Amino acid sequence: MEVFNNKTDSFAKILCGRTLAYQQQLQISIDVQEHIAKGHSAPCLAVILVGDNPASSVYVAAKQKACAKVGIISNVLRFSQNVSQDELILEILRLNKDFYINGVLIQLPLPQGLDSNSLLEALDPKKDVDGLTPYNLGRLVSNRQNFVPCTPLGCMDLINSIFPDVSGKKAVIFGRSLLIGRPMALLLEQANATVTIVHSMSKDIKEFSKAADIAVAAIGRPGFITADYIKPGAVVIDVGITRVEGKLLGDVHDSVRGVAGWLTPVPGGVGPMTITKLLHNTVKAAQLIFS
């Protein structure tokens, strides 16, 4: 991995998302086969893609490819950016009732003028493989996980691959988004870590982050997290991914390699795990119908 070879003083080990994702996808494909062997149809994911955001198209293509690899049928429903809120809601209500659709993913962000919240409110929580409906977020708050948002779920596995037990560990989360920061905090706290969320309005951020055994960066500011934010030896999960001059950059600055114990690369870190958890949730949704 090029980014790790151009400095001699670096010692952070690469926490490779691709490897873990590969292992988990092998198991998922076995689960899919078993599901089908029981006489059920293959799990099926519907993806709602609105408009022509290039990044969204890339992500959706990657999700389709991963689905195919493990035997999940994926069905991308494309809408022009001029589609109305009501049309999308009707489509979601139709998908809710379609027996052959196990999971529905609304690819975010939506074009301006569309309200993701009201779409998520319409979605049946049993098909909410992204874990973003109020019901599923509430289940996460009340320690009864149903579908958990894919990125924090994947981050948790990356963290657990280093610390199988995070009990008593200090964790700092940079960023408080609905998709990442907040569910990540809940997952870590429920696993008995001591969690602090820091954000744009926080002061003395380093006081918290320099003490943290686990740092999760999800702010979308390339290179913002420099070495002086990080405790030596910490596990650092870089969720940020921003395209700058054709390159994909994380939130974590190169200098962190000289301090962290473990660091996820960008790309090849969190991304593959997010996709894997989408596959996981889709198979789970299919299995739940028959449980």
Place this chain on the structure above:
Amino acid sequence: MEVFNNKTDSFAKILCGRTLAYQQQLQISIDVQEHIAKGHSAPCLAVILVGDNPASSVYVAAKQKACAKVGIISNVLRFSQNVSQDELILEILRLNKDFYINGVLIQLPLPQGLDSNSLLEALDPKKDVDGLTPYNLGRLVSNRQNFVPCTPLGCMDLINSIFPDVSGKKAVIFGRSLLIGRPMALLLEQANATVTIVHSMSKDIKEFSKAADIAVAAIGRPGFITADYIKPGAVVIDVGITRVEGKLLGDVHDSVRGVAGWLTPVPGGVGPMTITKLLHNTVKAAQLIFS
């Protein structure tokens, strides 16, 4: 207030819940009158009380009294501790459909053998004035508050009475319960505080708590939080309330009076605010039907 008069070196000011609750209840009674003046029936709260837990009976009686004071009709439905889960669920489904019932409160804890989660799952989120259904907890996570649990909502007002803007303030929450710790963390974080939840598995708790401008104690261990946990001048909210030898004790030790800037008494601190927020949520539920 006796507890504050027997030491000369104390300087924490009393953060009186009774005073704030009184002010807010005045406004709520005006809101109730306006609601009725529009031709609607008085807001009505149904309370499900199971078994004969003495503390629950005391709390329910206090809630009834407060309802009467502001003009809310309250209806306590008492069940023997031998009632079945299914009977309770049927009752909740009946209340969901009863047009004259605006709010339904399931008094917790329930006797052993009954599962509060499945009861909450049955409750219509529109009548969930305690804010504990998955849907309403999820709305809190996604920054779109609907009904918020009463105790943290009341604590937030107490905190705001000292710090109208908590932006950038450090807050530590002792305890991670569904009723208090977790929603409290979400409320404070959404108000731009930097929040750490500490709990039974946390290490170096004082590192966090000694830096916190705001401390919320909700662990149910009388006197656990001693002065050495608290930053001088901090606002300390004592949610704990435990009966020991006939006296009600909070989680905060007397010694904290010598360090904190502001401290809620027990009783007379958080309790009256919890009840006030129940009234608030019930009126809100009644108003929402017609909005």
